[in-house]
Amino acid sequence: MKMISFSQFLFMNSTAIITATVQHLYLALGSELIGCLIAIPLGIWLTSRKKLADYFLAVTGTIQTIPSLALLGFVLPLFGIGPLPAMIVLVLYSLLPILRNTYTGITGVNPSYIEAGTGAGMNSRQLLWMVKLPLALPIIMAGIRISTVYLISWATLAAFIGAGGLGDLIITGIQTADANFIIAGTIPTAFLAIGAGWMLGKVEMVLTPREGLIVSDEGR
């Protein structure tokens, strides 16, 4: 095969690259969303069950240590190939950062705010929605940001079990020793990860409440 320039390559494969990128986002963000839907409520539920929380954090921590390729191997016989097993693996990986940050974010809310809320007559649900969650939100968002960035880069491995995405381009490149394919898979992945991290970082900043410091009256 004669070598072509990268720009020519892009022009010829633009459709494939765009399809792969969309597929990739779908895989990573879909898994992240499911991960949030599981880990955030779980984390909230665990804040009142301390012993159980330690257990859950240990389990999700252990999942995190299993090499991703190995985990793909485990789900393959159970769920076969395609996007479903890939998403299961990605969801499992997303759990730890979100769960841990939700749990520590809520348990770390300054007790004086809890006391102020309780003393004002909030019931436990109002206390959660009006005080605990808003104050824990920046930390929960940090967990979501970290796991999103991870999932976008790990989603490339999904190609090994036929789930598609930008990983497909990289594998093709490796198999055909074509650097263009590898670059065409890697660069969009990197941009997606950086872009997602940047955007979620912005959201985090907006959500961070200005800390209630006691400032001196002098000079006011």
Place this chain on the structure above:
Amino acid sequence: MVIFKAVSKHYNGHIAVKNLNLNVKEGEFVTLIGPSGCGKTTTLKMVNRLVEPTEGDILINGRNIRDTDPVALRRQIGYVIQQIGLFPHMTVEENITVVPTLLEWPATKRRARGHELLDMAGMDPVIYANRYPSELSGGQQQRIGVLRALAADPPLILMDEPFGALDPISREVLQDELKSLQKRLHKTIIFVTHDMDEALKLADRVVVMREGEVIQEATPEELLRKPADDFVASFVGKSRRNDSKLLIVEQVMQPNPVTVLPSVGLAQCLTLMKRKRVDTVLVVDEEGVLIGGVSIETLDREHQRAYRIGEIADHNLVTVLNSTPAKDAFDLMVGDQLKYLPVVDEHRHLRGLVTRTSMVNAMASVVWGDEND
């Protein structure tokens, strides 16, 4: 309004509050005071059921609070906490109207109430309503903390060392504001503090606690006059107690009284008295030895007859030595109905003058504590 009936609180073996009986009347400002760990905060928190008593009952307006849902109960009681506890993610207005929000007041009514309260505290709603707590000074933050407790107009307000974190100047200002607010709005306030000055200043009644027990409950006046025991006495503080026996005349006198020489003419003396705004002058010789005194009455009576001050001075003045105990000097003044009492040393040199004003100052420093120590 709030009645504690044999209330005790145990924390696994440790007794925080022991058989507490207390009756807080409507419109009364009661301060709970004692060293840390004396059970004052626990006592306070049992009123809005943040802490449940182990034994005994607490009645609010005759109703046992055990029979009231804690959430509903707390919405009827204002609560100001130690560390301010304004929610940093809510604006000033949202913070103030937390309880009205929980009570599901309509938005317009909530807003009006928030603005009304800000106005009352002298904070322009246009400027402050939409600020965040971090944009306020410590004094302003705690003002908002107090307004939040007032928002739903509860008859009873609990305050847990609300001014503890403030600098002394803002603390004074907020204490004054709170006291006038309480009188004006006729609120019943239970206020926890460890600062005796604050307790004496604010309270209608002070409850002194130690190790979970009430040692004394009395008006500030009674507490100062008759501390129940040495603990209360030491807590009230030495400087505020009646130890005027220890003061000597030298410490309470005015050191530079108006004096004239005996050779001074009457008209000159009158001019001097007018300029210094006094009705009596002391006559001393060149050595500073006290010769006598001349009052404005004598001057008026004798101005036709005499020419020099020395001729009309009263030589039989009652004087005291500078080392005399102040109390004896005061007794002498009161007993003999003296307007003033010159202070001299062993050689009759004039050292100063004790007047009724110096008496008042000395007594005030005994009652309120010396401002300088």
